[in-house]
Amino acid sequence: MSELLANDLITPDAGESPLLSLSEVSILKAAPLTRLSLRARDASLKDAGKAFGAALPVNPLLAETSKKRAALWMGPDEWTLLAPEEDCQALFTAIEEKLGDQPHSLVDISDRSEAIIVSGEKASWLLNTGIFIDFSIESFPVGTVTRTVFHKSPVMVWRTGTDTFVVEAWVSFMEYVTGLLVQSAQELEVA
Amino acid sequence: MSQPFRTEKGGRIDRNEQLTFTFDGEQMQGHKGDTLASALLANGVHLVGRSFKYHRPRGIISSGSEEPNALVGIYRNGDQTPNLRATQVELYQGLEAISQNRFPSLGFDIGAINDLMSPLFPAGFYYKTFMWPKSFWDRVYEPVIRAAAGLGKPPKKPDHDFYGNLYAHCDVLVAGSGPSGLAAALAAAETGAKVILCDEQAEFGGSLLSENSASVDGKEPADWVAVTLARLGAMDNVTLLPRTTAFGYFAHNYVALAERITDHIANPDPKLPRERLWQVRAKEVVIAAGAIERPLVFPENDRPGILLADAGRTYLNRYGVKVGHKVLVATASDSAWQAAFDMADHGVEVAAIVDLRETPPKNLMAIAEARGIRVEAGCVVTGTLGRKRVKAALLGRLMTSGQVASGGQVECDALLMSGGWTPTVSLYSQSRGKVVWDGDKGAFVPGKSVQHERSTGASKGLYGLQATLEDGYAAGENAAKAATGKSAKIAYSTATGGEASNGGTLGALPHDRNASRVKAFVDYQNDVTAKDVKLAVREGMHSIEHIKRYTTTGMATDQGRLSNMNALKIASGALDRPLTDVGLTTFRQPFTPTTFGLFAGVSRGDFFDPVRKTPSHDWVVENGGVFEDVGQWKRTWYFPKNGEDMHAAVARECKIARESVGLFDASTLGKIEVVGPDAAEFLERMYTNPWKKLATGRCRYGLLLNDAGFITDDGVIGRLAEGRFHVTTTTGGAPSVFARMEDYLQTEWPDLDVWITSTTEQYAVAAVQGPKAREVIAPFIEGIDLSAENLPHMSVREGTFCGVPCRLFRISFTGELGFEINVSRRHGKMMWETLAKEIEKHSGTAYGTETMHVLRAEKGYIIVGQDTDGTVTPQDAGMTWAIGKKKLDFVGKRGLERPDLKADGRPQFVGLLTTDPKVKLEEGAQVTVAENPATGTSAEGHVTSSYYSPALDRTIALAMVKNGQALEGKTLYVPMPEGSIPVEVTGTVFYDKEGARINV
Amino acid sequence: MKRYSFLELAKNAFSAHQNWGRQWRAPEPKAEYDVVIVGAGGHGLATAYYLAKEHGIRNIAVLEKGWLGGGNTGRNTTIVRSNYLWEESAALYNHAIGLWQNLSQELNYNVMYSARGVMMLAHTVHDVQVAQRHIHANRLAGVQNEWLTPEQAKEYCPPLNISKNIRYPVMGAALQRVGGTARHDGVAWGYARGADDLGVDIIQNCAVTGIRRSADGAVEGVETAKGFIKAKKVGVVAAGHTSVVMDMAGVRLPLESFPLQALVSEPVKPAFPCVVMSNTIHAYISQSDKGELVIGAGTDQFVSYAQAGGIHITNHTIDAICELFPHFRRMRMLRNWGGIVDTTPDRSPILSKTPVQGLYVNCGWGTGGFKATPGSGHVFAHTIAKDEPHPINAPFTIERFRTGRLIDEAAAAAVAH
């Protein structure tokens, strides 16, 4: 998966100034996005992928992307489907229609979370100030997506590039997450 | 001249950079590279503290983190840190150190009277006295004991500094950077493994930094360290962490490190954390923690000027400091001889080498002879003179009979001692490994590995430079191989010199003094003597844990690193049982005392716990609302206007909501979308109520029990489509309800085709309640017919609010016409502000949780967690109507059939009205039958909710009262300290009993 | 038994303390006892002491797999209080408070019971409601407990941070003045010495490996590391290991054993006058006579007999302490250790006969057993001696879990809204 595709979908919010802008790491707020939570059985995955416009990954912690689409594996029967903000209603309807009577659950969670883009050579260091996961490129290759915990907040981390991570948290936790990231990064300003 | 004890040259200090510091206000000089201890010694200062119990003068005894005596308080910028070891405090310009546990001064300490009275204070004396008169314990004895105890002064102000955290993973973590640690790190790193090397000291190299009589690859040991570090530093796969203590070894190879970042810097950048907690998951750990020298236990072995021999050598070679002008060396092992030789080579007079052994190694004897040093073999120190500094030592000659004959007196201003070496097995022991006794080495050494670790070098009892290097390389190679499967052969460096030290002794030395009159210290800081250990054994303390606790040996801030082995040997002797039978006390983390702030990390202030805010938050702040904490949420409590207190504000809010309209932020309520063909079946099984027949577009109140039969949560559930429900939960219950649903779904009913998704934060929710509610929302809602016919009470529809999709519930928690509008969270602020503006047109008000509570109480609606407490059944709560009678099963149904849940006399939910309508009951107050119940009377129940009701212009209360529903109309009492309050038992609905207002 | 006093201490000083006798013997087990107590912690030793002292049963053995007082007795944070919600609990713990007040004199051993006050903080409206309910219930039950405003709380405990600007500001506190601390080792040793003096055999390093029952099911004795010991009555007081011991008799219990951590700071001069507990942010703290801050942490989430917990639990405990007492951030942790706490579903103990004739059990104290030590031993001795419960422990049966008559101290603090 190329960095470009992910960045095609998750873009800095033009209306917001950077939360952090250092030579080694920056934090940008991402623009709003369509997020659909899809729960379904294996038999429905193909149809769901077709209706969505990107295949649903079956391997754990993987993301499948196509133009303006990303399907993130969240659990063995759970995917988060990402698309541009304006596609929400159309996608919802398309998937519902395609899946019809197949047992599934499709729920709009677009506004449940917010995303930030953490990038730079110190990005993984910064995330490791609060996240336990080994972010070395061998253990957590580009394209890996997972839910985890940042200090006392649940978050989702998706590596979209060697030095780029998308971090999502439920909206009411985002101040906590960004606040701590910015605070922890301040030592990088010391020469 | 300043620094009279500084050598002419040598050492690793920077002689070009002179630093000024103060100790107890006195200004002194040292150099960059000094520790506070080495700088004090350079100035001839040995007396640096007072002991814990007897307040005896104490000096620096070691050069490392095992130091029990030289504890000081460090002050800077208003921050104060007690109990720091002078041997670990790095000198910086302007450092301010204060001695501890003395009053009024270090030189003259009133507490020293304890030393004179010490015959009254043997081990455990406090268990035997201070019992009479009884009242004196808390009032007299204890305050005096407490004032005398403790070491440093506690910090008085909040800490200015902050602390960092970092999670890390590595293939090989090497703890310790002496010869074996450096070799291990290098060998592991050369295989490509990810290596973290940490050392508690400022410089890597450990013993190599003070070794000047050996060489590695033909280089000075310190130069070899530099070369090795350069190699390690150049590798991307290596992280070097000086000033970093591996202090805790936890389950699953999780090792905690404390990195000290700014304490050694004169003016640290405030953006730097003071310390950082590294939480490292290491595939393999190499423990290269070295060994520490043991003191000799002889009478008066605690005088300032008495040091461990290796410490004396370290001060000389590494710091360029002479510990005295005339030094006596007392030893039972080889290593101290080298200290004597180095001293002599630096022009220090060596008064004598006193070796316990009858025949010390010949080669050492020869070197001593060559330097003209007097040697007394088969000889011990039996006492010392000099109160604040050692002046002389008494010698005793060991006789074949086992007796000791007086061997005269030797003058000296410093005494270096060595009882041999104790491997540092703390980390190994923390890893839950069991140490084993090695009789040859006279030490406990690591046994089998329990976790993925290996000890190397001196920490496993292996000595000698060449041997430890080789062992280190092998340990590094093996660790890397085990972690990554990779190996690489590197060229081993070879050492000459630095031979293994032989010899050593454990326990107290024999002497010719009156045993009952002298003190031979085992544990310096806690003033535990050999006598104390023997007394404990005499009194029946036969387990080493009892001995430790009774005497407090090993419980000081050095955790017994100097004392444990000697105490054990003395106990073993007193018990006449082999040392291994007596057992070793457990090594606990942390390895050395570790700053609280390090553990607390970033969790302080607003980051102590996430502050969760709703979309109305900013508006509430601007409009003067007051918040309350509900779980992590900030919820608006009430909106005081014009200086109102809470009572006035709430009364106004209630009145307006009933008369006109109120606006309430209900966003924090938990929301769960239940979707799938079996959604109704699932809810049928979870909740007490029936769901299958609920029509699309309708809502129902749902009651959730646990399988024990008690109420745990409630909320309104709306059916959006055949297979789609919008479930709401309480605010605090949201996560647990979701988790319990997942539990049942995944593990009990995996066959159901239904999924749940949390939508708590997907939606912002505004409740608009009151007679004008429909008028308030009408201008903004599209796509929904708001008429009572089309949208009756307990309905739900989807439409738009100001053009954005919404879910509109017609529900009420106030008893008034009410709507709850759900829009996606991003539009929550817009919705709130739109409605807040709109209600102004109707003279409406925004209201908070307190008004919400009053309005619902007037209607007798329960609040789960306030009116219920986890012991309340639906019957108790008067909610049998919520139970689907025809249902075969739901969570809690079987629990409700248990005998006590059906028994008579259970508390039931009722209303209470005080005879005097102005008297408001206290929530939690007890309800009794008797007006003036005797103490010990069982309560009939308690008040769960109590408010002033503006609608009724009187107080109302809800309560749980035994058999309460049958007591309606009866008078009961609420006994209070000021007198009993009569109350009448009523139904739970106080206002609009017919429910007319809700159906308009 | 040589009585302890200051005079005795002074006298012994002249003989260089050479003449102190043993505090307890190290006997070999006899073939048979009237009562065998399994577990020489505070509760077990107190049981033996009161059996001997108040019920005239002198032929008693207390069997201990390790060293006496080495389990939770020697590992807890020594808090004593009785301000529990339910009258059953309050009666039990208050019974203990009554005994605590004279315990040093009773045992002629200074257990250092110090009524320095236990303050339980309220941080939310819900906390205030719960605290008030406790106070009212306690007042009716005759248990001392009172409400303090934040300012009063600060006055009682000056280091307390009552700023409104902290994450969970203090809204008040419930103070029990008779609550406080005691010296844990002193309690175990005092009871051991007292029981030993009454003829009780305390047998250490003697693990129980089986419970022998006769054909009719009644207890016949215990198998131990030192052989079979006959006894018609066996009282199990094995704390975290209760399930293991009771399993030997085929009795299942509603217990789970969790690691519980505690820690102390380095000793400092007096800095903290009382005991402070906060259930909402999970911390409790006091200062020992030695000067160490004594801090209790929470339990780990899984059953374990490892006597060690995770660092994340420590982190969370200390962050809570530092939030309430920000001066202590520069203090340092000296020692951290773990115990194994046996917890019941309603967080109240079981002090009861069992379905097996002659087998009695005293367990389930969870994180709070130390405070009950004298009271627990006292009523459990009664239960064993009379083969029926003392009125105070009558509600604390195993049966309650079947009938649903729980004494639910955990539920009473339930959070919702």
Add this chain to the structure above:
Amino acid sequence: MLLIYCPYCDVERAETEFHCGGEAHIARPSDPSQTSEEEWVEFLYMRSNTKGVAAERWRHIHGCGRFFNAVRDTVSDKFLKFYKAGETMPDLEKISKEAGK
């Protein structure tokens, strides 16, 4: 802090991502109305509380959300096996032996 393997995510993660659900393989009776008081209290409260090798439930609450089971030695805290929910209880004695207990 334990290191726990999630059989659904196929990764090892720190304990803080997981919630322990207590003893495994305690099934809720399929028809509770037919259970005796003893059976119900057994289901609700009685636990083996094993000292040694035992099976327990975990949920990857801050990961994939799945419940799964693990076999752990409660004395050493070492995990000996992880398996998905719904799989039958492994032979604990055999696992014990293999682990050299």
